[in-house]
Amino acid sequence: MNKSLDKFLNTILEGDCVTNLALIPDNSIDLIFADPPYWMQTEGELLRTNGAKFNGVEDHWDKFNTYKEYDEFSEKWLKECRRILKPNGSIWVIGSFQNIYRLGYIMQNLGFWILNDIIWSKPNAVPNFGGTRYQNSHETLLWCCPSQKSKYTFNYKTMKHLNGDKQDKSVWDISICIGGERLKDESGKKAHSTQKPEKLLYKAILSTTQPNDIVLDPFFGSGTTGAVAKRLSRNYIGIEMEQKYIEAAKKRIEEVKIENTDLHNLSLEVKPPRVNTKQLIDSGYLKNGESLYNKKGEFIGNLISNGYVNDGTDILSIHKMSAKHLNLPNNNGWDYFFYKRGNEFVPISNLRYEYSEKQNEQ
DSSP states (O other), rough: GGGGGGGGGGGGSSSSHHHTTSSSTTOOOEEEEOOOOOOOOOSOOOOOOSSSSSOOOOOOOOOOHHHHHHHHHHHHHHHHHHHHHEEEEEEEEEEEETTTTHHHHHHHHHHHHEEEEEEEOOOTOOOTTSSSSEEEEEEEEEEESTTOOOOOOOHHHHHHHHTTOOOOSSSEOOOOOGGGEEEGGTTTTTTTTTTTHHHHHHHHHHHHOOOTTTESSSSSSOHHHHHHHHHHEEEEEHHHHHHHHHHHHHHHHHHHOOOTTTTTTTTTGSOOOOOHHHHHHHHTTTTTTOEEEOOOOOOOEEEESSSOESSSSSOOOOOHHHHHTTTTTOOOOOGTTTEETTEEEEEETHHHHHHHHHHOOO
């Protein structure tokens, strides 16, 4: 870790984001999550259906006079973000229809490589009170790395596990920040007009960082990025102009407890030990002639002494045999086959770890 970065870790820098980003050393940040001003461009007063005023985003930091002014501001902070990102780091930028296309254009011009555009679908989005347009019920996150050659972090297996053991998709159904999660000021009003739900940051940070990585947020606001980073045992650096937001964020983060779990430590991403089925047979973990099944408990074939599987028609490796029965060109047989012990079907993959642990003890 860069020694000159130590003083910034797990702190909030007060002031303009571009000025403070200039303090951060080159190629030192693992992940950036940026929730910049959207420049909402609302016209007139927004009224609810009962005539009451809707308090949207009316803050001074969201005001710009022209597209040129907004683009120049965006290019400045994005250029700094690219400078401070590690070559294999990545960045998330969130926006709505007012600004996300401008940001994406600027990012591509600066050399960022777009990996995904994630749709944050909001089941409890604010309605279009006037009935003049479709309800705007989503926002877009651009997940990018510094260049096309970047070897970025993506914790695929972890996210698959959290998605019911199915490949996670680019549409995330997450409710907007309401209820007890929403920070309130002394008068009971929301402390920040654009506070993001922790679940959104949880997915972004967990999927694209490793424990002890450094996550920087140049528009820290109410501190959601810092709160989630701390919870996941990641370091954070926040940049924020408004003192009232800084105080709210500090108090919030102080109350966060670190969840040092196997999932957050990415135990699912660890590559399994290199073991073959012949070694398992020779060591007595499996038997010559052992019956193998799929996850439905359907008999597939028998193991033979060289570690291959005989299904009565072909003798193939566990990988080719599983691919055959799935009608696929290729498949990982460790994920397909089960053996039976008593009345239980057990994944043969488990035996790789048992074998490896035994070997390490010797």
